[in-house]
Amino acid sequence: METKEFKVSAIENGTVIDHIPAKSVFQVIRILGLDNFDNQILFGTNLESKKYGTKGIIKVSNKYFKKEEINKIALVAPRATLIVIKDYKVIEKKSVEIPDEVVKIVKCFNPNCITNHERVVTKFTVISKDELKLHCHYCEKNTDKKNMTFV
Secondary structure (H helix, E strand, C coil): CCCCCCCCCCCCCEEEEEEECHHHHHHHHHHCCHHHCCCCEEEEEEEEECCCEEEEEEEEECCCCCHHHHHHHHHHCCCCEEEEEECCEEEEEEECCCCCEEECCEECCCCCCHHHCCCCCCEEEEEECCCCEEEECCCCCEEEHHHCEEC
16 A cells, blocks of 8 residues: 655744644634734644644744734643744744633623623633633633633
8 A cells, every 4th residue: 555645845934833633723723813814824634643643733934923822722722832933943842831810812701791891801810721711800700611702
C-alpha cells in the first residue's frame, strides 16, 4: 500500500495554534474573528495525534495573538500550543493556560445579571480549570463550558 502525505506550506511570519480538539477548530476560528481575517489562514481538523487521538491545527499568517485572544483559545482548547513563527523559524512555543480571572471575554448566562442590561464589563473568577467553571463577579452565578457565549 502506498503512503500518501499532504504537506502544507510553512508560514513566513505568524502563529500556529496546534493541539486544538478537533471538534473545536471552527469555534476557535469564530471567537478569534479569523473568519473575517484577510491574511492567509490554513486549518486542518481530525488530524492524527499521538497524544490525543485526533486534533486540529490553525496556521495564521502575519498575526500574533494578544493575551485576551490567547485566553479565549485557552477556554475552548485548554491543551492548545501556540507556536510563534518569524522568518520561517520557531521563535516561541508555549502552551495556553486558563487564566484565574476572565474579563471581557464571556457573557454571563444569567438573563438578570447587570452585565446583560448595562454597559458593565463582564468579570468571572475561574473556580475550576479541569471541568471549566466560571463564577460571575456581579450576580454570583456559576456557569460551565456548555453555557459559555463569547462577547
